[in-house]
Structure formats: structure tokens, C-alpha cells
Amino acid sequence: MPTFFDAWHFDGKSAVRRKVEVQTVGNQFYLAELERRHGPFAFADLEYAGEQGDASVYKMGGNDGWRLGLVGNVPTELVPHLPAKKTYGGWIDRLGIGPASAVFAIVSAAVVAVVLFSPQWLAPLIPASVETKIGDALIGDFGGRFCSTPKGKAALAKLTNALDADPRDLQVEVANIDMINAVALPGRKVILFNGLVSQAKSPDEVAGVLAHEIGHVREKHVMQGMLRQMGLAVVLGGFDGNGGSTLNGLLSTTYTRESEREADDHSLKALKSASVSPIATADFFRRLSAMDGSAQMREGKERAMASYTSSHPLSDERRKLFENSVIKGKAYRPILSSDEWTELKTMCAQDRKVKSGWGFDFE
Amino acid sequence: MSDSQGRTPSAVTFHGSWIDFAKIALPNVLLTLVTLGIYRFWATTRERNYLWSKTRFIDEPLEWTGTGMELFIGFIMVLFLLGVPFAILQLVAQGMIFQGQVAIAAILVITMVLAIYYLTGVAYFRTLRYRLSRTYWRGIRGGSDDQGLTYGFSYIWKNFAAAIPLFLLYPWASISLWNERWNLMSFGPYRFESNARWTDLMKRYLLFYLVPFLIFAGIFIAGVSAGMSGGGGGNPFDSAGGIAAFTLIIVGVLAMYILVPIAALMYYSKFFRVAVGGLRLGDLEFEFKARSPDWILYWLGNIAIMGLAYGFAFAPFSAFVFASPEQFAQKIEAGETFMTAGFIISALIAIIPLAFAASIIRYRAWKFFAVHMEAYGEVNLDHLTQSETEVSSHGEGLLDAFDVGAM
Numbered sequence: 176m177p178t179f180f181d182a183w184h185f186d187g188k189s190a191v192r193r194k195v196e197v198q199t200v201g202n203q204f205y206l207a208e209l210e211r212r213h214g215p216f217a218f219a220d221l222e223y224a225g226e227q228g229d230a231s232v233y234k235m236g237g238n239d240g241w242r243l244g245l246v247g248n249v250p251t252e253l254v255p256h257l258p259a260k261k262t263y264g265g266w267i268d269r270l271g272i273g274p275a276s277a278v279f280a281i282v283s284a285a286v287v288a289v290v291l292f293s294p295q296w297l298a299p300l301i302p303a304s305v306e307t308k309i310g311d312a313l314i315g316d317f318g319g320r321f322c323s324t325p326k327g328k329a330a331l332a333k334l335t336n337a338l339d340a341d342p343r344d345l346q347v348e349v350a351n352i353d354m355i356n357a358v359a360l361p362g363r364k365v366i367l368f369n370g371l372v373s374q375a376k377s378p379d380e381v382a383g384v385l386a387h388e389i390g391h392v393r394e395k396h397v398m399q400g401m402l403r404q405m406g407l408a409v410v411l412g413g414f415d416g417n418g419g420s421t422l423n424g425l426l427s428t429t430y431t432r433e434s435e436r437e438a439d440d441h442s443l444k445a446l447k448s449a450s451v452s453p454i455a456t457a458d459f460f461r462r463l464s465a466m467d468g469s470a471q472m473r474e475g476k477e478r479a480m481a482s483y484t485s486s487h488p489l490s491d492e493r494r495k496l497f498e499n500s501v502i503k504g505k506a507y508r509p510i511l512s513s514d515e516w517t518e519l520k521t522m523c524a525q526d527r528k529v530k531s532g533w534g535f536d537f538e
Numbered sequence: 539m540s541d542s543q544g545r546t547p548s549a550v551t552f553h554g555s556w557i558d559f560a561k562i563a564l565p566n567v568l569l570t571l572v573t574l575g576i577y578r579f580w581a582t583t584r585e586r587n588y589l590w591s592k593t594r595f596i597d598e599p600l601e602w603t604g605t606g607m608e609l610f611i612g613f614i615m616v617l618f619l620l621g622v623p624f625a626i627l628q629l630v631a632q633g634m635i636f637q638g639q640v641a642i643a644a645i646l647v648i649t650m651v652l653a654i655y656y657l658t659g660v661a662y663f664r665t666l667r668y669r670l671s672r673t674y675w676r677g678i679r680g681g682s683d684d685q686g687l688t689y690g691f692s693y694i695w696k697n698f699a700a701a702i703p704l705f706l707l708y709p710w711a712s713i714s715l716w717n718e719r720w721n722l723m724s725f726g727p728y729r730f731e732s733n734a735r736w737t738d739l740m741k742r743y744l745l746f747y748l749v750p751f752l753i754f755a756g757i758f759i760a761g762v763s764a765g766m767s768g769g770g771g772g773n774p775f776d777s778a779g780g781i782a783a784f785t786l787i788i789v790g791v792l793a794m795y796i797l798v799p800i801a802a803l804m805y806y807s808k809f810f811r812v813a814v815g816g817l818r819l820g821d822l823e824f825e826f827k828a829r830s831p832d833w834i835l836y837w838l839g840n841i842a843i844m845g846l847a848y849g850f851a852f853a854p855f856s857a858f859v860f861a862s863p864e865q866f867a868q869k870i871e872a873g874e875t876f877m878t879a880g881f882i883i884s885a886l887i888a889i890i891p892l893a894f895a896a897s898i899i900r901y902r903a904w905k906f907f908a909v910h911m912e913a914y915g916e917v918n919l920d921h922l923t924q925s926e927t928e929v930s931s932h933g934e935g936l937l938d939a940f941d942v943g944a945m
Binding site: 186188189190192224225228232234239240241263267272275276279280283287313314315316317318319320410530 | 569
């Protein structure tokens with residue numbers, strides 16, 4: 176039984192707007208003009224295309240530009256034949272925006288939680304050989320920048336042996352780069368930059384920093400950090416530009432700060448068992464805090480913001496930690512003899528074959 | 539049958555309201571936030587559905603038929619086809635630097651930069667093509683059969699050539715690229731013709747180009763003469779002339795921040811009038827009527843909106859930090875998870891006003907273009923038949939990837 180209904184129609188072939196009546200025949204319909212009739216079309220091929228003024232607009236799968244606009248209230252006979260209207264998109268319309276948002280929020284929180292926490296148990300599963308390969312691929316021989324003299328290396332080995340129970344799988348190097356820094360890298364590699372070694376006031380100070388980096392290796396922070404960074408980059412990749420990277424930065428620095436604390440704890444334990452006083456390391460952080468300004472940030476907003484945005488605990492905080500760990504009356508002894516210390520300190524200067532800097536003249 | 543309504547008040551009219559738009563933008567922001575950004579493709583589509591449907595050309599509204607899914611697919615494609623290889627290349631380059639192979643690393647990096655530049659050009663082209671192919675008017679759409687691969691090369695060499703004479707040929711590069719792009723586009727059966735002339739732009743460009751020098755020279759001359767008139771050496775603050783010179787420097791710095799953007803907007807204004815004025819489609823000619831004051835007001839409005847949004851964005855932060863800064867600092871340093879969670883949540887909340895403001899600015903941009911766009915001539919509806927151009931299925935992936943989202 177055909178029904179009539181006022182509607183407009185574009186056939187997608189030309190831009191002419193046609194005033195038509197909808198004639199329903201079972202699951203199909205015709206669009207009738209005064210002298211012409213278009214169709215038959217199947218209701219099943221109709222897709223909702225939005226609202227236009229007071230009309231609901233439908234398009235037809237496979238017919239580019241075909242449009243049917245039904246003006247005003249659609250008669251009840253026609254309603255069951257028409258596809259459902261869409262607002263937000265498939266799933267959300269079916270659930271409703273409130274429940275859908277809740278579901279999305281829970282799923283998102285779960286995904287972020289997995290990315291943040293899973294590296295802790297994923298990292299140990301990566302075989303040592305794979306980690307070594309990654310490390311070698313990344314660093315190699317550091318472009319010939321590792322300093323080496325027999326006596327200097329011996330002093331470095333003595334330092335390492337005192338600070339780690341089983342240092343055979345560690346690779347500790349001094350790189351001929353004038354920066355006050357040290358890094359732990361994949362493949363259980365620890366690199367001390369020569370700037371740190373040569374400006375150090377005592378071997379105990381270098382020991383504190385080295386033990387900290389060994390802490391990163393032993394606590395598996397390096398691979399954890401890499402996995403976490405990669406995971407966050409993927410998960411937050413949906414945000415455009417700055418939003419994603421800001422969140423990524425906030426989340427991952429929260430973690431690196433914790434890792435730094437763990438490494439500091441490890442360092443304190445190692446120093447204690449080697450009977451090395453942590454006071455030298457505290458002094459190192461005092462000099463560092465004078466440089467980064469955290470000693471002056473006694474309190475207030477500045478300090479609060481800095482403690483959030485920096486990847487490490489503030490140097491000033493770390494100084495206190497090491498200072499407070501000094502045990503009064505304990506018989507501390509220097510970790511290296513003064514000859515050994517001189518050899519280590521001047522290793523890069525003595526090594527004639529080592530390359531310097533970054534290989535280009537930025538410095 | 540032909541409609542000739544070229545004499546109506548305006549061929550392009552906009553009927554939207556920002557309050558209705560906000561009802562779309564706010565749920566968009568919420569959904570984008572809880573889906574870790576993935577919903578933004580659908581959000582974009584909903585925004586455009588609204589903007590297009592509220593824009594009338596002559597007697598009928600435009601229709602946007604792009605989908606969130608195709609934008610999402612484009613994004614995923616670019617991520618895997620370009621993002622992953624580039625990330626790996628970057629790691630390799632870093633490794634090379636570590637290992638002292640600086641020359642090879644430099645070649646790698648230069649190749650990567652060139653490739654990205656080329657793809658940026660291709661992306662501009664394909665975005666225009668995508669948008670035309672998803673824009674319907676009376677059931678008819680636009681498009682292009684060109685892939686934009688040649689355009690990518692033009693984009694590199696024209697911009698490069700423009701830079702050689704100290705960027706003085708920049709108007710030539712941008713107009714010639716505009717013409718090249720539009721000449722390959724069509725709507726229905728008609729090809730666009732674009733014959734904008736870059737020489738019309740030169741006076742405005744030189745103004746923009748010289749403003750910083752003029753400000754600098756002006757301050758210098760005024761400063762020197764003021765200093766001289768004050769007479770006497772010693773402390774410049776001892777003489778009236780010295781103080782005047784000092785004031786001038788401050789005025790000059792402020793002028794840089796005000797006059798340079800205004801000069802840029804004046805150039806922009808001219809650019810769009812020249813570029814759009816050079817466009818034809820069949821018997822239709824186009825005009826863009828916005829003049830410099832319109833652009834300046836538009837720009838000031840956007841700045842005000844962003845300023846407001848930043849105010850709102852930092853409110854939760856401030857409440858969190860300023861309530862008790864000392865306690866806050868201590869708790870953070872003690873690594874209290876509650877505080878960390880609070881901080882991250884306020885960061886998330888800060889996204890809401892910023893993302894909402896960005897939406898409103900997109901609304902303003904569209905409205906600005908629709909309101910100032912004008913067309914003259916006749917449209918023969920019988921002859922305006924369906925476009926035969928190929929339709930790509932992956933949205934704006936490329937443009938999205940390079941984050942150069944122009945209008």
C-alpha cells in the first residue's frame with residue numbers, strides 16, 4: 176500500500192533539486208515528480224546523513240550524491256523503514272554519551288596503567304643478550320671516545336669491584352667528553368663523562384655517582400624506561416602535538432624521579448658496604464645545587480614546580496639525603512689510593528689515541 | 539532551467555551560532571579526553587558537519603560527508619608507513635653520532651628533512667583534494683584526479699628558490715603554489731582556474747619585510763638625536779635626553795610585538811584577496827572581501843579567547859599549588875602518589891578549556907571565511923553534473939601527521 180510524503184531529492188547526477196513524493200511498496204520506494212518517477216530504491220540501502228534545516232537527510236549507498244530530504248515530522252508508517260539517526264557515532268549512540276564516556280575513561284585508565292606498570296615485569300623478561308645487542312647498536316665504542324690507560328682502567332675496575340657484588344657483566348667506561356654527567360645505558364653499560372671525573376674533588380665522589388648508575392642497571396631501570404617511553408608514545412599518540420607530549424613528559428618524569436630515588440638508595444647501600452663515606456657525594460650535590468639553583472629555591476611555588484618538571488629529585492634534596500646517611504664514628508676509608516686516583520683522573524689526558532668531544536666543533 | 543542569483547546580497551552566507559556549536563564542541567572535548575585523543579577524528583567530523591551545513595551557497599547549504607573513521611585510518615596509515623620508519627631512521631642517526639659516523643648521520647638527517655618537506659607539500663595538496671571531495675552542494679562534489687606527487691616537488695623547489703634572494707620571492711612562491719594547486723582541482727564537471735598574480739602582493743610584502751628594519755632605524759635615529767639634545771656624557775639617566783632614549787627602546791620593543799603581527803596580517807589580508815580573486819569555476823568568479831581591519835579584529839578576538847582559556851586551564855593548577863606551596867613541594871618530593879595523581883588530573887583538566895578554545899577558534903575561522911567569501915556569475919544547474927574524480931579513502935592522514943592544519 177503506497178504512502179505519500181512531501182520530500183526533496185537530489186539524484187547525484189545533476190544539481191537540480193526535485194520536489195518528490197515518497198511512494199512505499201513493501202521494502203522499496205519510488206520518488207515521484209510530476210511527470211517522472213525515480214526508483215525503485217530499497218529502504219535497506221538508505222543511510223542517515225544528518226539534519227538540514229527542518230529536514231532529515233538520507234543518502235544511498237553506492238549512489239554518489241543521492242540525497243533524500245524528509246521535511247518535518249516523518250509519518251509513523253515510514254519510521255520503521257528508515258535507518259536510525261546518528262549523533263556521536265555508532266557505539267556512543269547505542270550506549271548513550273554518559274555511560275560511553277565512563278566506559279572509555281575506565282578503558283583508557285586501564286591502558287595507561289598497563290603501560291606504566293608492565294615494564295617492571297616485562298623488562299626482566301628481555302634476555303641479557305638482546306639487551307647487550309641493543310646497547311652495542313646504540314653506543315658501539317662511542318666513536319673511539321672511551322679513555323684507556325692500563326693504570327687508569329685498573330683504578331676504574333677497583334672502584335667498580337668495591338661497589339658491586341658481581342661486576343663481571345658490567346661495562347664501565349670513562350668517555351672523553353667534557354660534561355658533568357654519567358649515564359646508564361642498555362646492555363649494562365655505565366658511562367662516566369670525563370668532565371665529572373676530572374672536576375671531582377675525591378674518588379669517593381665518583382664512587383657515589385658510579386654506584387648510582389650501577390643502581391639503575393641493577394634495578395633494571397634502563398630497559399623499563401625505554402619500554403615505558405615507547406608505550407606512552409603509542410598510547411598518547413592519539414592526542415595531537417603538544418597535549419600528548421606534555422602528558423607523556425609528566426607521566427614519565429614521575430617515574431624517572433622514582434627511579435632516581437631507588438638508584439640513590441642503591442648507591443647509599445653500596446657505599447656503606449664498601450665503607451666509603453657518602454659525605455663526598457653530598458658535597459658533589461652541594462656544588463650541583465649551587466649550579467642548578469635548587470639551593471636558593473628554599474621553598475614556595477618555584478620549588479614545587481621545579482620538583483615536578485625535573486626528571487631527577489632536586490640536587491639540594493639529594494645532598495641532604497647523602498649528608499644524613501653519614502654514620503658517626505664509622506671507620507670510613509678512601510676507596511682509591513692517591514696514586515690510583517691520579518691515574519683515573521688523568522686517564523683521558525694521558526690516552527693519546529682517544530678522540531674528544533662530540534666529533535663536531537660545537538664546544 | 540537555470541538559476542541566476544548572482545545579484546542577491548551575498549552568494550555565501552553563514553547561519554550558525556557559536557552556542558549551538560559549543561553544544562557540539564564540549565562533548566567532543568570530553569570524549570576526546572576519555573579516549574586518549576582517539577575520538578578527535580570523529581570530533582573533527584562533527585564540527586565540520588555543523589559548519590558546512592550552516593553555510594549556504596546561493597540557496598542551498600553545503601554538506602560535509604567525510605567520516606571520522608577515514609580520518610582515523612589515514613592517521614594510522616601515516617603512523618605505520620611514515621612514523622615508524624622515520625623513528626627508526628632517527629635512532630640509527632643517533633647511533634651513528636654516538637659511534638662517530640657524523641657524516642653518514644648528517645646525510646641521513648638531511649635526507650629525512652627533505653623527505654618531510656616533500657611530504658608536507660604533498661599533504662597540503664591532498665588535504666585540499668580531500669576536503670573538496672567530501673564537500674557536496676546540491677548532491678554534487680569536487681575533487682581532483684591528481685595525486686599531488688608532482689606538487690610535492692614544486693613545493694620544495696619554489697620555496698627554496700624564494701629563499702635564495704633573502705626570502706624576497708616568498709609571495710611568488712606562495713601564489714604560484716596556490717595557482718598550481720587550484721588548477722588541478724575541480725567541482726562537478728568544471729575545473730578550477732586560478733590566475734592570481736603575485737606582483738600584486740609585493741608592496742604589502744615589502745611593508746611586512748621592512749617593518750622590523752624601519753622600527754629599528756626609527757628608534758636608532760630618534761634615540762641618537764634625543765641623546766645628543768640632552769648633551770653631556772656620564773650617566774644617561776642624568777639627562778632628560780637619556781631618559782627619552784631609554785623610553786624609546788622600550789616603546790620600540792613593544793612596537794615589534796604589535797606592529798610586526800599587524801604588518802603580517804595586512805599581508806595575509808592582501809594575499810587572500812589576490813589569491814581568491816584569481817579563482818574561477820565555470821562562469822563563477824570569486825572574491826574575498828576581508829580587509830586588514832577585519833583581519834586584525836579577527837586576530838585580536840582569537841588572542842582574547844586563548845588568553846581566557848589559559849586562565850581557566852591554570853586555575854586547577856594554581857588551586858593545587860598555591861594553597862600551600864611549601865607543603866606541596868615537600869609532599870611531591872616525598873613521592874606521595876596522592877599528590878602526583880592530583881597533579882596529573884589537574885593537567886588533564888587543563889586540557890578542557892584549551893581544547894574548547896581551539897574549537898571555538900576553528901568556528902571563528904570558518905565563519906570569517908564564509909562571511910567574507912563572495913561569488914559572482916551564473917550556475918547552470920542542469921550542466922552542474924557529478925564529479926568523475928577519484929575519491930581517496932584515507933582522509934587527511936598526511937597533513938595530520940605533520941601538524942600543519944591550515945584552513
